[in-house]
Amino acid sequence: MNARPRIGVTVGDPAGIGPEIARKAAADASLASLCDIVLYGPSDDSEISRFSRGRVSADAGRAAYDAIVSATADAVAGRLDAVATAPVNKEAFALAGLPWRGHTDLLAHLTGAPRVAMMFYAESLRVILATVHIPLAQVPAALTPDVVEGTIELSARELPRFGIRSPRLALAGLNPHAGEHGVIGHEDDDVLAPAVAAMRSRGVAVDGPFPADTIFVRAMRGEFDAVIACYHDQGLIPIKLVAFGRAVNVTLGLPIVRTSVDHGTAFDIAGKGIADPSSMIEAIKLAARLAMSPKGEAPRSKNEV
DSSP: OOSSOEEEEEOOOTTTTHHHHHHHHHTOHHHHTTOEEEEESSOSHHHHTTSOTTOOOHHHHHHHHHHHHHHHHHHHTTSOSEEEEOOOOHHHHHHTTOOOSSHHHHHHHHHTOSOOEEEEEOSSOEEEESSOSSOGGGHHHHOOHHHHHHHHHHHHHHGGGGTOSSOOEEEEOSSGGGGGTBTTBSHIIIIIHHHHHHHHHTTOOEEEEEOHHHHHHHHHTTSOSEEEESSHHHHHHHHHHHHTTTOEEEEETOSSOEEEOSSOOOGGGTTSSOOOOHHHHHHHHHHHHHHHSGGGOOOOOTTOO
């Protein structure tokens, strides 16, 4: 690893705001002394001009995919110390004939990682998703004991990299009031609670399932270091309410460091020069800190006990 970490920044879907925020971040003074940035994908005006800004297309989806593949290969080979990614468009991926829903499952495939999870990291709150980009109707069946226990185990193993040496985890309930002991759904009692008990028997500090309408507040007050959410919006709504533009998407379980922004491609403002690079800058800063710290350990959390 170099004295200054070398961070590969993929520009995401070139029809969105990805190239703009990547270029703005690469020019940001706060990053100049922290790391060296290498852009992957169409980033200059001539390269971007061949894509219709603000429009979903197979060509843009393929270009975003190619950039991710190149940056990941360089990270695995040690030519990069970390990768930070701008947003992709899942519909563009599908139009390009790609089977992946986004970065998380694609990066797991490219690196051969057996289990990964999406975490959104902010100083005030950390949220890990047990399921990601699937229809809401499919979530209950997807929350198998293996998935829930595996997500808890992965979270407990990975959080020390972020300075939380003895993570205290909370599992959000799937149903309102965490099921009210079977009155409002059976999954919390039949799947989630046994998974928590199984992981506690293995020495993992995890509690729950707790009603999702209060557990995120409890975590922000310091009772827990991270909350495991059952599905995408359950976890992303609270983290974006408290830290939008400052939260960083981190893929847990990869053999490389990968961070990303907390927003999408924003086609509605693509090409207007008004995109805010704040989350991209935070993603690169966290990637650099993880890459430079021993065993990828970031500075300790204020909530560590």
